Amino acid sequence: MNLLNKKKNVIVLVIVSLIMIVLLGEDQLTIVKETELVREVLAQKFPSEAEKRQRIALWVVQHFEGPEPIKTIEVGKFESYGFLGTGGRGVSVRINKKEYNTMSLQLVKDSPNGGFGIHKANEFHFEKQNDKNLKGVEVKLWRSDNG
Template sequence: MLKNKKMRVVVVVILSLFLIGGASMAIIKEVEHLRTEKQKRQKVESIKESEKEVKDQAEARQKIALWVVQHFEGPEPIKTIEVGKIESYGILGSGGKAVSVRINQQDDNVFNVILDDENIPSGGVGGISEKFKYTYVDRMDTSLENVSVLYWR
């Protein structure tokens, strides 16, 4: 009778361990599944954000290029305007925004434009080299016709 009780206890303990082990494995698999699903969602959200950012920056590049065409003239007509990535400075953009611009794919024709909160040039220009060939003018009647706007850097 004592052997029977011991045998039952051993069998119950072994069955319990199998059940607990199986349940814990199911929990681990479910947690792993949830983790991968969360990573997939984050990746999709990240892609959506980057697509939105690219679209916003593309629109801003067009505005910046138009401003450049309207405010600079030189010995050569402007055929290509390369606009860099819009950079925010300071904590949460509190230091303002700026962008690098290159005219006609020439390194001598590089300068920085200060932007307002809506990524529109505010008129501040800096970082102009001594070999810069263009002068600042106001020609609001010009457009981006026959001018290529490219992403630079």
């Protein structure tokens, strides 16, 4: 999926750059400035996988409480379901490197607002605390053994 986002970014950047070249003519300095602006806008519109993992981890910290503090959040690969993602998107998360502290989050616009499912033995329970942050929490990419 990351490769698909990069391709989209490159295509949009090329198209916008070509339009700017045609409209601006020979003023190359302006083209360079506009290209940088386009890159910044694209970076905001299409956040990196690492930024998405940070957002997911923050949501987990702000919505789950357990018997021990959250020290590590491992965020899995972003999955699309159905034909071309029409079935939605989701991601798996593991807290404190414990297999039984796993959950699946349904994503709405790369934010886990669509619901969640947790492992039966999960020690953490839902408790909304928007004042929490990621200070002291390590966020990692979770590569499961199955693929």
